[in-house]
Amino acid sequence: MTAKYKSGVHKFAVFTVCWTILLFVAGALVTSKDAALSVTDWPKSHGAWVPPLSSLQGGDFFEFSHRFVAGGLGIFTLVLAVLLLGEESRVWLRWLGGIAVLGVVVQAILGGQVVIQLLHYWLPVIHACFAQIVFAAVLGIAVFTSKWWVSERPQLEDKGSPSIHSVAIWNALVIYLQVILGAGFRHKDFAIWPHAAGALVVLGTVTWTAVALRKRFGASPELGKARILLHAIFGAQFLLGLLAYWSRLTTADAPQPMPLMVWLTVIHTVVGAILFAFSVLVVLLCYRLVPRGAEVAATAPPVTAG
Structure with missing residues (x-):
């Protein structure tokens, strides 16, 4: 392997993987608590990007928490893509970083449509399943940037x-x-x-x-x-x-x-x-x-x- 191990990039990729698991927890809580339509507007929540905690009662808290963690994943995935662009010599891996960002954007739009379309048209199922593909892309980046992967085997x-x-x-x-x-x-x-x-x-x-x-x-x-x-x-x-x-x-x-x-x-x-x-x-x-x-x-x- 000719690629070099970049410790900072790999550790941030692992962090992004862990954050994605946290997002799965937040999303699963929304469904299990029947809170999917607790906040009926999107992309804002009750008319604000960050609503006051006093307005987040019951299912509202779980739905906004899901959106908050998802927003964090969008930021972290974008940062990861920028790190790959600046530090990574493998062009295909830089492209994978961009694809992961695009995947998160598509997933966010799907999540918004779940709310706007009131859970119709199989959108909740598509939203849940597409999340797995995004997860696989982020996991792949973490694996490809690991010291184990770039070392001779x-x-x-x-x-x-x-x-x-x-x-x-x-x-x-x-x-x-x-x-x-x-x-x-x-x-x-x-x-x-x-x-x-x-x-x-x-x-x-x-x-x-x-x-x-x-x-x-x-x-x-x-x-x-x-x-x-x-x-x-x-x-x-x-x-x-x-x-x-x-x-x-x-x-x-x-x-x-x-x-x-x-x-x-x-x-x-x-x-x-x-x-x-x-x-x-x-x-x-x-x-x-x-x-x-x-x-x-x-x-x-x-x-x-x-």
Whole structure:
């Protein structure tokens, strides 16, 4: 790798990733607290950019908190893009910084349309799912600017079929589809059964990916840890899904969202986002450590007739 490690850029990228997780918490609280339309104007809140705290009662507080954290992410992503532009030699990574900024802008517009269109036209689901793509872009920047990524790494040979890259990509795609199904159920556009069935499909792809990593690259510490963490995060998410649905059933007749249901559904939503992000990380690890077939063929010494 010819790129140089920039500690400040990487640390700020990691901070931006953490802030994005905080935004997932804030957004999930809005949905779980039924506060999506507590503030009915946009982009201002009750006619002001920063309304007085005395006017933020009940759901208003959660909705404005979501907007405040989202505004912070917009600023931080823009700063990150500027840092990449000034410090980063990889042109494609500078472009990724710009794409992340554009993604945050689009996500903000989608969020505004959710309010303006009064939750219609599948906009809440689109808003929730597009957030995962923005998260993946920011996470990618953090990975690409890390010291681990730019350092020389021993390359591993993949003797299995399909390639580990294909396996990891399919795993990430299936998890993203499950995110869509979950968002559809959470925003009352889907029944529960597609999401429940999707969880079993994700169980299959996670197991397939983990087994492939263990059998083909058992000696790799990075891929070994990735395999264990993938299992652990999915296991926690599966259990949280059961608990979240149980809490919905047991509090269905409550006059307002109950704290147990709120926090279980919020944690389930956030861990789901982390699971998808981690599946993307597994894809990146595979591409960094395992050369693709065409790359191996290009670097192999020519065979001459004796």
